[in-house]
Amino acid sequence: MRRFSLSSLLSESLKGHRGWGRQWRDPQPKPAYDVVIVGGGGHGLATAYYLATVHGITNVAVIEKGWIGGGNTGRNTTIIRSNYLYDESAALYEHALKLWEGLSQELNYNVMFSQRGVLMLAHNLHDVQSFKRHVYANRLNGIDNEWLTKEECKEFCPPIDISGSLRYPVLGGALQRRAGTARHDAVAWGYARGADARGVDIIQNCEVKGIRRDASGAAIGVETTRGYIGAKRIGVVAAGHTSTVMAMADVQMPLESYPLQALVSEPVKPVFPCVVMSNAVHAYISQSDKGELVIGAGTDQYTSYSQQGGLHITTHTLDAICEVFPQFTRMRMLRSWGGIVDVTPDRSPIIGKTPVENLFVNCGWGTGGFKATPGSGHVFAHTLATGSPHAINAPFTLDRFRTGRLIDEAAAAAVAH
Amino acid sequence: MLLIACPYCGNRPETEFRCGGQAHIARPSDPGSLSDEQWAEHLFVRSNPRGVHAERWNHVHGCGRWFNARRDTVSDRFLETYKMGETPQSQKSTSTDSTSTQAEARA
Ligand SMILES: Cc1cc2nc3c(=O)[nH]c(=O)nc-3n(C[C@H](O)[C@H](O)[C@H](O)COP(=O)(O)OP(=O)(O)OC[C@H]3O[C@@H](n4cnc5c(N)ncnc54)[C@H](O)[C@@H]3O)c2cc1C
Numbered sequence A: 001m002r003r004f005s006l007s008s009l010l011s012e013s014l015k016g017h018r019g020w021g022r023q024w025r026d027p028q029p030k031p032a033y034d035v036v037i038v039g040g041g042g043h044g045l046a047t048a049y050y051l052a053t054v055h056g057i058t059n060v061a062v063i064e065k066g067w068i069g070g071g072n073t074g075r076n077t078t079i080i081r082s083n084y085l086y087d088e089s090a091a092l093y094e095h096a097l098k099l100w101e102g103l104s105q106e107l108n109y110n111v112m113f114s115q116r117g118v119l120m121l122a123h124n125l126h127d128v129q130s131f132k133r134h135v136y137a138n139r140l141n142g143i144d145n146e147w148l149t150k151e152e153c154k155e156f157c158p159p160i161d162i163s164g165s166l167r168y169p170v171l172g173g174a175l176q177r178r179a180g181t182a183r184h185d186a187v188a189w190g191y192a193r194g195a196d197a198r199g200v201d202i203i204q205n206c207e208v209k210g211i212r213r214d215a216s217g218a219a220i221g222v223e224t225t226r227g228y229i230g231a232k233r234i235g236v237v238a239a240g241h242t243s244t245v246m247a248m249a250d251v252q253m254p255l256e257s258y259p260l261q262a263l264v265s266e267p268v269k270p271v272f273p274c275v276v277m278s279n280a281v282h283a284y285i286s287q288s289d290k291g292e293l294v295i296g297a298g299t300d301q302y303t304s305y306s307q308q309g310g311l312h313i314t315t316h317t318l319d320a321i322c323e324v325f326p327q328f329t330r331m332r333m334l335r336s337w338g339g340i341v342d343v344t345p346d347r348s349p350i351i352g353k354t355p356v357e358n359l360f361v362n363c364g365w366g367t368g369g370f371k372a373t374p375g376s377g378h379v380f381a382h383t384l385a386t387g388s389p390h391a392i393n394a395p396f397t398l399d400r401f402r403t404g405r406l407i408d409e410a411a412a413a414a415v416a417h
Numbered sequence B: 001m002l003l004i005a006c007p008y009c010g011n012r013p014e015t016e017f018r019c020g021g022q023a024h025i026a027r028p029s030d031p032g033s034l035s036d037e038q039w040a041e042h043l044f045v046r047s048n049p050r051g052v053h054a055e056r057w058n059h060v061h062g063c064g065r066w067f068n069a070r071r072d073t074v075s076d077r078f079l080e081t082y083k084m085g086e087t088p089q090s091q092k093s094t095s096t097d098s099t100s101t102q103a104e105a106r107a
């Protein structure tokens, strides 16, 4: 891997930037690997990266049916925060946030992590009480989160209308200052480049069609559109397609896949300094470095693999945006798209073993897993390398749906992201 | 937005309906005899197919009645809707093959 540095930048600029070359190889699949990861999204690539860097396991393949980062990683609104209510979730997302804070340096790749703050607006008494409860719970876990009055909200984010004339007036907000956004594609590319440089094979345009098992039932490899690939261990990190991949090994999952949409406006000069989320009216918004307003909508009500959602869902979100930020009513929307998100009954992810020997799964991130990418990869690599979970992902088992030990962020937050 | 044929009222826009998730999950007749595994399966495990899916819908802003539907989750097309207790016309539940991925709009 050619490192990016001031001197490499200077010398390349003298040569017209023609010498950078490929950032990762395009290898033929080998007959077998120590670990095969199914799914080349951010989580799968981060897993491969930490297998190589933390555990020294480099005989690894990441198998991606399309192109890396073409799934939800490249489709999300990139909100990063760690102010989750329950101890288990707070530990997991804070682990990720700490890794985000050093990620560009670690990868020698600019993931454009920007700690611009995520502000969640409270519109009614219930919001106020539950957000304050979150603030206190987070503080007990050492996670920054603070309550702002509506005037302080306005000061932090001037576009917010606090006039009180809204149907759902802004009463205040919870702000995590260390939260923010990152460049989604760069996260996939940075991890891919780092993993590849340590020997990991990133195999794109290769769909896993089956999981082969031996007489004892243990998983021993994957059937793909580019032939059979043996594996000592298999990690499935396929987001919205996890149910279908796990069904190849006869494992039924507690997952449902829903379309989730986002859209961007025409690019404008900097008008929006942070990320604002509003659970009550369901809207969240930030501004990309290109100048587009990035707006996230909700999920459709039915399961689907269509990668497109209903227009009334995005319309509803834009209604909410225009209500809270009247100045955006004349902005034009440029593009909208959908991703397929895998939702668990308690809205918390599943990271760990499955009933099938040598088969592991990392899924159920639903509408809010981008923020967890580094932490998820880190603890899943530990799980794959050692055969048992890291302390941080130990509570996030598949078995919790049998034991009843749920991590009910659905009830705690009742919101996406 | 989908156009959904309520078996009682005919075609109506999706916003009049509430999707009730996977259909034909029978409540255990003898709950006390179920193991934890069986409870987990009943409460949490869902078929989530890429292809034909049987699901419940409620015409909540219409007649208010529940009914069942079979829908292709790749194209989102409804194959049929039928009243509670009725058997669907098309019983063959072969999932859609990979050619239907053309329905995937990449963005
Ligand atoms: C519109 C939208 C907005 C979102 N906003 C946010 C947000 O603001 N903040 C946040 O934290 N999260 C957000 N999310 C959620 C976040 O995007 C996901 O949780 C996260 O990106 C999941 O990463 P992943 O690597 O697990 O999945 P993906 O990036 O989807 O990767 C899975 C990969 O597996 C591949 N695959 C599937 N089946 C197979 C197969 N059979 N063989 C080979 N490969 C296969 C897919 O092609 C895909 O590339 C949002 C999601 C969407 C759709």
Ligand SMILES: [Zn+2]
Pocket (backbone or CB within 6 Å): B006, B007, B008, B009, B010, B059, B062, B063, B064, B065
């Ligand atoms: Zn009706």
